[in-house]
Amino acid sequence: MAQVESRLDPVTFEVLKNAFGNLVDQMSEQILRTCYSFVIYCRDFSSALCDVNGDTIMQGSQDIAVHVGTLHLTAKAIIDTFGDDIHEGDVFIFNDPYVGGTHFCDVRIVRPVFWEGEIVAFTLTNGHWADVGGTVPGSFDISAKNHYGEGTRITPTRIWDKGRYLGDVANCLVANMRGAEDRLGDLRAQAEATMVGQREFLRLVSKYGKDTVLEAARECQDYVERITKARISELEDGTWDTVDFIDQDPEQPEALIPIKVKMTIKGERVAYDLEGSHNYIGCFLNSAYPATLSALIAGTKAFFPDIPLNAGFFKAFDIKMPENSVVNAPWPVAVTGFCSGVYEKVQAAVIDLWSKMMPERAMGCAFNLEYLLIGGWDRRASSDTFFMWYDWMAGGHGARSHKDGCNATAAVFGLGLSIQPCEGQERLSPVLTSEHAIMTDSAGPGKHRGGCGVVKGGTVMDCEQSVMSYCCDRSRSIPFGIWGGLPSIPQGLWKNKNTENEEFLGAIFSGVPVKKGDTFIRPSAGGGGLGDPLERSVEEVLEDVIDGYVSVKRAMKDYGVVIRVNDEDLLDYDVDYLATEKERAYIRANRIGWMRKDPMEVKKSLALGEIDLLDVIRRHGVIMDWGTGEVLVETTRQFREMLEQKTIAFWE
Structure with missing residues (x-):
């Protein structure tokens, strides 16, 4: 790579580069200390500093991976919408996944930063609001086919006009959401955080001068681009491809939904081509372009952990996504469940590809992000209060090239997430946690074992008019192992298990009524194994x-x-x-034959008690409807084809 001449001395550059990172982390600390939602308090938020073009200069040290790619597009969406009609004291809000967001629950606040009448930067925050309206509490409706059932779509909107708070606009928005006061509290917390970012940026400008600070911002981006391309250029040129799956399309319940990713390295550039991925499906597991871009970038970044992340990183990649597909769904196709659907699968596929390219950093498939939401009226107190119990679990990461996977860790989707303390949940909502522990045999076997998942159960207490929704999507496309490693376990939720009202609800459902005394229990999967378990x-x-x-x-x-x-x-x-x-x-001597045994014979052996459910998956590669016990023939065929490539080929 040609040496790039810098106008700044190395010390000044390093001081300002680190100051930008500290600035963003201060914004995050402000949100953490002033937010209203327990979801945001448990770190489902991110912040960023952008230049006058909307390109990211720096993101925070604990930001959520899924926000990474879309924060790069957030300020650009404001610039594209308002152009020259942006003034000092303005603040903007939006959550539109089709133009730069993720899903409707992720609400962004953007503040232009002015110095002597000129825009010099943008500070922005993204927080996951626990509810933004829609047909079910928590705004996760698996049955939604378009965004109208998913909640309030906020296109880029001015919420402070030259310093004047537009309360009528804010109230109009939150009036369509459950828990409106909490939503307003989060809005103010995020807006104040952007004010902190503005204050710190202007302090730097005042100390070092505008030209020096803006030059440092540009050089931060150039530095990341230069080092990223240099690292890529050291790798072997070539093309690799892989596939992962969404569990099902409700309109085609038998088959897995393929997501195909092809990666080409040529010189100092990487090209991703998702051609061949399925058309968008009839539920909310689709993804719009911005969130899929984020999955590609975040999955890649896992293999370059020492490189800072800003707009410079994006300049090394060429992205191609087929239109009207599950990975590039157009408005108004439903996309709120992208996080457990397309995003997790694209990221897993990218990690699989880079594991071939950089085997020293290889990792098997991790457990899938999952959300369990219960909402209704809390009757523990005399006053009527609407509650929103919003939970995600830890799980197992895939085994690595040189050691076992991490146990009970936040999803690869969002490593900055904290696991919510049960005590806080119980204080805020009428849901009592009955069990929360590492789950035996949840990890995918291998020479290096996948990380273990956990099991968590609860009981619904005093409430009325309450419903439960669940978004996971690894009941059939079970987390896979690599290089001969075995898969882990299916995810899914049981209601009233071990009672006469026992019901397996699966890995995706919404709007299921619950009442006082109802119980639930669910596992998170472990990570896939790496290498032959017999080694x-x-x-x-x-x-x-x-x-x-x-x-x-x-x-x-x-x-x-x-x-x-x-x-x-x-x-x-x-x-x-x-x-x-x-x-x-x-x-x-027998395992390849086991993997190719007739699925109906496997079902018969299960009924006779000769094998158990883990044998069905790990020894035979058979996928069943875990509620009815019926073999899913087409799903099994697709799952076995994946095992042939990732597992059996390494045994032969």
């Missing part, structure tokens, strides 16, 4: 059993390690090495 040392498997990550039964079935239980209470176990040698030889 994992027996000592590591024994340690996993002692830690409760793997059961004695699955130690034998998945790893071929036979463990004797001497005293379970004292965690006194040891390995039968002779039996282990025989079991591993047996598995090695």
